Amino acid sequence: MKPQRILITGSAGRLGRAAVQELVACGHSVLGFDLRPTPGLAEFIVGNLQDTDALNRAAVGVDVLIHLAATPDDARFPRGLPPDDGDNFLSELVPNNIVGGYHVLEAARNNGVKKVLLASTGQVVDGYLDAGRMPVLASWPTHPRYLYASTKVFLEALGSAYAHAHGMKVIAVRLGWCPRDAGQVAQIAASPEDQDVFLSPGDAGRFFACAVEADSARLPPFAALFVTSLPLRNLLYDLTLTRELVGFVPQDSWPTGAES
Numbered sequence: 219m220k221p222q223r224i225l226i227t228g229s230a231g232r233l234g235r236a237a238v239q240e241l242v243a244c245g246h247s248v249l250g251f252d253l254r255p256t257p258g259l260a261e262f263i264v265g266n267l268q269d270t271d272a273l274n275r276a277a278v279g280v281d282v283l284i285h286l287a288a289t290p291d292d293a294r295f296p297r298g299l300p301p302d303d304g305d306n307f308l309s310e311l312v313p314n315n316i317v318g319g320y321h322v323l324e325a326a327r328n329n330g331v332k333k334v335l336l337a338s339t340g341q342v343v344d345g346y347l348d349a350g351r352m353p354v355l356a357s358w359p360t361h362p363r364y365l366y367a368s369t370k371v372f373l374e375a376l377g378s379a380y381a382h383a384h385g386m387k388v389i390a391v392r393l394g395w396c397p398r399d400a401g402q403v404a405q406i407a408a409s410p411e412d413q414d415v416f417l418s419p420g421d422a423g424r425f426f427a428c429a430v431e432a433d434s435a436r437l438p439p440f441a442a443l444f445v446t447s448l449p450l451r452n453l454l455y456d457l458t459l460t461r462e463l464v465g466f467v468p469q470d471s472w473p474t475g476a477e478s
C-alpha cells in the first residue's frame with residue numbers, strides 16, 4: 219500500500235517503541251509525540267497531550283493516528299477494591315487518560331484524520347475472567363473491575379461517539395500485557411494466567427501494521443479488538459474479530475521478546 223503518514227502518541231513508551239519499529243520498517247512515515255524523546259525515530263515532538271496546539275499541529279496531514287500516551291496500570295496484583303485499588307484517579311487517570319483522549323480525538327477531528335487506533339486494555343472485560351467465563355468475545359459488554367480499566371471504557375465510548383459523529387474509523391485496541399520492566403516480566407513469569415494474556419513487542423508491532431494497512435472501506439465505524447500473543451494454556455480473549463477485520467494473527471507466545 220501507499221506509505222501512510224502516522225502520528226503515534228506515547229511513541230517513547232513500551233508499546234510505542236514496538237509500533238514505531240514495525241511501522242518504520244514497513245516504509246510508513248511516522249511522527250512521534252511524547253513527553254520524552256522517542257528513541258530510534260527521526261521525527262518526533264516532545265510534548266504533552268494537554269497542549270492542544272501542539273497536538274493539533276502534529277495531526278496535520280496525518281492518515282492514521284495511534285493514541286498510546288496514557289498513565290498505564292502499574293499497580294501490583296492482588297489489589298484493593300475501587301477507590302483504593304492503587305490508581306491515582308483524580309490526579310492522574312482523569313486528566314491523562316480521559317481528558318487527554320478527548321484532546322486527541324479533537325485533534326483528529328480538526329484535521330480530518332480518517333483512522334484512529336486507541337489503546338484500550340483487556341482489563342475492560344476482567345469481570346468475565348474472574349467469573350471463569352472465557353474466551354471473552356469482543357462483542358460482549360465491557361465488565362471492568364478497576365479505575366484504570368474504567369478510564370479505558372470511557373475512551374472506547376468516546377471513540378465510538380467520534381466515529382459515528384464524524385465519519386472516522388476508530389479501533390479500540392484491547393491490548394494484552396506487554397511488560398514494561400523486569401518487575402513485570404517477573405510477575406508474568408510467576409503467573410500462568412498472566413502468561414496467557416502476554417503480548418510480545420513483536421506481535422504488538424505487527425498488529426499496528428495490520429491495523430494501519432487494513433482497508434478502511436471494509437471496517438465498521440467503530441470496533442473493539444483484542445490483541446494478545448498466542449496463549450500457552452487457555453484462550454482468554456477471542457481473537458476472531460481481530461483476524462477478520464485487520465488480518466492480524468499472533469506469532470509469538472510467552473516469553474518471546476519479554477526482555478527486549
Ligand SMILES: NC(=O)c1ccc[n+]([C@@H]2O[C@H](COP(=O)([O-])OP(=O)(O)OC[C@H]3O[C@@H](n4cnc5c(N)ncnc54)[C@H](O)[C@@H]3O)[C@@H](O)[C@H]2O)c1
Pocket residue numbers: 227228229230231232233234251252253254265266267268285286287288289290291314318337338339340392393394395396397398
Ligand atoms: N503495556 C501493556 O501491557 C498495556 C496493556 C494494556 C494497555 N496498555 C495501554 O497502552 C498504552 C501504552 O502503554 P505502554 O505500556 O507503552 O506504557 P508506557 O508507560 O511504556 O508508555 C506510555 C508513554 O506515554 C507517554 N505519555 C504519558 N502521558 C503523556 C502525556 N500527557 N503527553 C505525552 N506523552 C505522554 C509516556 O512518556 C510514555 O512514553 C497506554 O495507553 C496503556 O494504558 C498497555
